[in-house]
């Protein structure tokens with residue numbers, strides 16, 4: 001599997017606190033069948049300053065070395081949709097400075113974006129439009145956990161029609177974020193509105209990766225071809241910079 005969303009860097013956000021915990025999480029992802037994962041620390045997050053992209057690369061080099069090829073970790077970010085993100089998007093061009101492009105997923109032209117918990121801020125469609133205009137693909141992280149989107153799923157459909165990809169969290173499929181989030185995620189998979197399932201893992205105790213169990217859930221509900229698309233083929237195409245079929 002390819003995991004496009006996890007918090008595996010030690011001492012950076014609300015992921016692992018220590019190197020030991022970070023390595024244990026990396027090993028668990030590998031045990032679950034993940035061969036490639038994108039480390040996506042929070043950016044524009046109220047609870048911590050933006051991490052330094054150089055530090056992210058240094059941490060990843062150390063983790064990759066310690067994991068000895070069992071799992072390859074690439075740099076990325078989970079970007080909270082706040083007003084400052086418009087400024088960042090406005091600076092993005094194909095020749096943007098490395099600092100700005102460091103927020104993209106694994107050096108591709110995709111970005112993982114996260115809504116605030118309960119609302120859809122005004123101007124989200126405009127932000128997606130601006131990103132797509134400069135060739136950057138928005139991937140919306142875990143909309144099933146946003147109550148405003150659950151109430152008005154037609155907004156999700158509009159995002160997809162705009163060109164946005166949708167990622168749901170594996171634990172949501174198992175009810176870890178409530179039954180409403182679970183039902184919404186399953187309904188949207190059935191409606192072909194979901195492109196990727198990712199772990200959004202934060203550690204082994206709080207919010208562990210549950211990709212294997214979520215895979216089994218999806219195979220049971222929709223068959224293996226759907227599981228392969230959501231857990232393997234689509235995330236693989238995204239990290240390789242290809243558009244989805």
Ligand SMILES: [Fe+2]
Nearest residue numbers: 005007078200
């Ligand atoms: Fe996350």
